[in-house]
Amino acid sequence: MNHNQQENIGSKKPIRLHKTDFFKIFWRSGVEQGSWNFERMQNLGFAYIMAPAIKRLYPDPSQRKAAMKRHLQFFNTSPIMQSLITGVVLSMEEDRANGADISDDTINAVKTAMMGPMGGFGDPIWLGTIRPVLSAFAASLVLSGYGILGPILFFIAWNILRLVFRYFCQAAGYHHGANIINLFNTGIIKNVGDATSIFGVFMMGVIVARWVEVDFVSISGWFSQMSGGHLIGQLANSSIDVLAPVVLTLICVWLIRKQVSPLWIILGLFILGILGYSAGILA
Amino acid sequence: MSVVSIILILLVAFVVGMDGILDEWQVYQPIIACTLVGIAVGNATAGIILGATLQMITIGWINIGASVAPDIALPSVISALLVCGPAALSIKHGIALAIPFAVIGQLLNIWIRKLTVKLVHDADQAAQNNQISRVDRLHLISLGIQGLRVLIPTILVMLISPQYIHQLMQQVPMLITNGIAVSVGMVSAVGFANLINMMVSKLLWIWFAIGFVIAIFTQINLFVLAACGLVVAIGFVWLKNKRHGASGDSGSDDDMDSFDKELDDL
Numbered sequence: 051m052n053h054n055q056q057e058n059i060g061s062k063k064p065i066r067l068h069k070t071d072f073f074k075i076f077w078r079s080g081v082e083q084g085s086w087n088f089e090r091m092q093n094l095g096f097a098y099i100m101a102p103a104i105k106r107l108y109p110d111p112s113q114r115k116a117a118m119k120r121h122l123q124f125f126n127t128s129p130i131m132q133s134l135i136t137g138v139v140l141s142m143e144e145d146r147a148n149g150a151d152i153s154d155d156t157i158n159a160v161k162t163a164m165m166g167p168m169g170g171f172g173d174p175i176w177l178g179t180i181r182p183v184l185s186a187f188a189a190s191l192v193l194s195g196y197g198i199l200g201p202i203l204f205f206i207a208w209n210i211l212r213l214v215f216r217y218f219c220q221a222a223g224y225h226h227g228a229n230i231i232n233l234f235n236t237g238i239i240k241n242v243g244d245a246t247s248i249f250g251v252f253m254m255g256v257i258v259a260r261w262v263e264v265d266f267v268s269i270s271g272w273f274s275q276m277s278g279g280h281l282i283g284q285l286a287n288s289s290i291d292v293l294a295p296v297v298l299t300l301i302c303v304w305l306i307r308k309q310v311s312p313l314w315i316i317l318g319l320f321i322l323g324i325l326g327y328s329a330g331i332l333a
Numbered sequence: 334m335s336v337v338s339i340i341l342i343l344l345v346a347f348v349v350g351m352d353g354i355l356d357e358w359q360v361y362q363p364i365i366a367c368t369l370v371g372i373a374v375g376n377a378t379a380g381i382i383l384g385a386t387l388q389m390i391t392i393g394w395i396n397i398g399a400s401v402a403p404d405i406a407l408p409s410v411i412s413a414l415l416v417c418g419p420a421a422l423s424i425k426h427g428i429a430l431a432i433p434f435a436v437i438g439q440l441l442n443i444w445i446r447k448l449t450v451k452l453v454h455d456a457d458q459a460a461q462n463n464q465i466s467r468v469d470r471l472h473l474i475s476l477g478i479q480g481l482r483v484l485i486p487t488i489l490v491m492l493i494s495p496q497y498i499h500q501l502m503q504q505v506p507m508l509i510t511n512g513i514a515v516s517v518g519m520v521s522a523v524g525f526a527n528l529i530n531m532m533v534s535k536l537l538w539i540w541f542a543i544g545f546v547i548a549i550f551t552q553i554n555l556f557v558l559a560a561c562g563l564v565v566a567i568g569f570v571w572l573k574n575k576r577h578g579a580s581g582d583s584g585s586d587d588d589m590d591s592f593d594k595e596l597d598d599l
Contacts, residue, residue: 080357084476085456087449091399094453098472101465111463118460118468122453126399129356169398177395178532181359183559185388188364190555192385198377200385201368208359241570249566251529251537255544256558258525261389263518292549298519302526312394313403315523316432323516328508332515 064148065107067140074102075140076220079133091126096161099132103140107147117143120154127165128172133216135164137223138230145227160228167234171243176212179250184208186257262295265333334374334419339491341373343484346410350483351476353406354442356396361406363387363413370413379417383424386517387412387431393524394435397531401446404438407483411490420495425514426502434486441482449475 082095100121108114127135138160146152188204223230233239305315326332334342345366353361360366364384371380387409394402408431414420416427452471459467533541548558 081355081472081476083355083357084351084479085449085452085472086354086446087453087475088399088446089450089453094449094456094468094472094475097456097460097468101469105465114465115460115463118463118465119457122457122460122468173395173397174532177356177397178528181362182392182528185359185362185364185392187555187559189385189388192364192381197381198368201365201381204362205359205365212357237574241574244573245566245570247532247534247537248540248569249562250532251540252544252562252566253559254525254529254532255541255546256548256555256562257392258522259545259548260555261518262522262525265515265518295522295549296545299522299526299529302522303529306523306526306530312523312527313432313436315526316390316520319516319519319523320429320432320513323514323519324509324512327512327515332512 065144067103067106067144071102071106072140072220072224075099075136076133076217078102079136079216079220082132083129090122090124092129092132093122093125096125096132096136097121099136100139100143103143107143113147116154120157123158125161125165127169128176130176130212130216131168131172131219133219134223134230135161135168137220138164138226138228139223140220141224141227160231163231167239171239174250175243175246179246179253180211181208182257183250183253186253186261190260258295258299262299264294264298338374342370342410342414342487342491345369345373346484346487347480349406349410350480353404353438353483354476354479361409363391363405363409366406366409367413367417370410371417374414374417376417379424380413383413383416383427384409386424386428389521390428390431390517390524391435392521393527395527395531401439401443402527403435404442405435407438407441407486408432408434410483410487414487414490415495415498418495420498420502422499422502423510425510425517426505428517429510429513437486438482441486442479445478445482448478 078099078101082092082099085094085098086092087094097118100117104114104117104121108117121139139157142152142157142160146157184204184207188200191200191203302315306312323332349361349366349369352358360369364381364387367380367384367387368377369380371377371383374380391403391405394405396402411434412427412431415422415430416424422430452475456468456471459465459471529541544558544562547553
């Protein structure tokens with residue numbers, strides 16, 4: 051490298067994101083879904099998140115315009131996992147602003163490559179496991195007399211988990227850049243996903259057992275009259291108590307797999323409840 | 334209702350509506366939304382209990398990918414308003430009313446998600462003209478419209494005389510009210526079924542069965558069960574990996590394959 055070139059590079063200071071930009075983006079990433087739409091889903095939301103970085107990195111109007119358009123393309127993922135993608139994209143945009151050869155297509159390809167797996171990984175963990183388990187705890191606290199402690203604990207626990215996780219994901223993505231994709235190959239994602247599914251499904255069994263109630267009044271009485279003995283009546287009664295919730299839940303799973311809308315199933319159960327109550331079977 | 338109560342309810346409705354689309358703070362989940370409305374009206378206890386009951390019904394209502402589940406935000410606010418407020422409905426009535434409002438909220442949500450496409454086209458134009466702050470504004474306007482989605486119906490319900498609503502619900506035969514109360518315990522099955530449908534692949538049913546059997550035949554506390562479940566789940570995956578790792582290096586490809594399969598299952 052000759053002297054002239056060296057001077058040239060030295061005089062051009064690299065553009066870096068400021069700490070405040072990083073926090074602004076962190077804050078904005080929590081309102082990503084505000085403009086969720088049926089055409090390009092979270093696209094405007096992602097552009098909104100990137101806006102502070104684009105302002106910082108691209109003083110040149112034509113580059114700025116290109117960057118805005120780049121991030122208005124189709125985007126959809128699990129909202130909380132989006133922080134990892136945001137971090138990676140921030141690092142790529144920063145490199146690009148400093149002259150690295152990164153095309154629009156490369157940035158979009160990385161976003162697209164990450165959003166599918168992150169969606170398939172994040173939704174079952176956050177919405178399928180953590181939220182149901184935390185809110186079931188909270189509801190059980192309320193119904194066993196702890197009152198407002200339930201909602202408060204739910205709010206605090208969820209939001210601490212969410213904010214800490216988001217912050218570390220954004221920071222990790224920013225520091226490692228597109229290399230983070232190598233993480234997908236180490237099996238860590240598979241292991242975390244496996245463990246969460248097992249835990250989530252186990253808890254689902256627990257919660258169904260404790261929460262789904264089908265209260266028959268007269269069947270046990272009917273059974274004991276029929277058999278003339280208390281033992282068989284009790285046995286029938288308790289086995290119905292055990293089986294009814296799980297059978298009902300499995301019927302609902304079957305209906306949902308048959309594409310019946312959950313609301314129709316709920317309506318059906320209301321009608322079943324009214325009929326059962328008026329016939330004196332349910333109480 | 335006092336002016337302060339009214340302002341607080343409107344504020345809660347707007348925030349809950351925005352969080353309903355964001356899915357971030359979870360303020361829109363019934364257990365929090367109903368509590369907030371209860372506090373705003375000065376009847377926190379009823380709000381908390383209604384919230385916990387509704388929570389068990391809505392626990393599995395999840396927006397995955399591009400699907401829009403029945404709404405949670407609107408029914409939470411309106412039911413809580415009618416139960417805790419001057420209409421003083423029973424919790425049974427509040428839950429029964431939550432279902433039609435879940436449908437209304439869902440339809441409004443789908444309509445707004447279509448409407449937002451127009452704002453996104455405006456944002457394309459703004460990007461073309463290099464107006465970043467206009468892009469920002471369009472995003473926030475969309476968010477505000479989602480807030481109005483809950484705020485406006487709430488105002489409409491508040492305009493109806495609470496005495497009238499109370500009388501109307503009193504005229505519903507006891508048979509129907511009690512029948513619906515009976516079905517509340519069953520209705521939570523639908524939400525769980527939705528979750529199970531999403532989470533459970535063939536290999537995982539055994540874990541569902543284990544959880545169910547332990548919970549129904551013992552009195553072990555939910556916290557203890559969760560802690561044990563977590564330890565067992567992590568231990569199981571760790572052991573599986575250890576066995577897998579000992580069998581040879583060829584495992585990594587299989588790992589990715591089964592991960593893909595599992596993603597498909599989910």
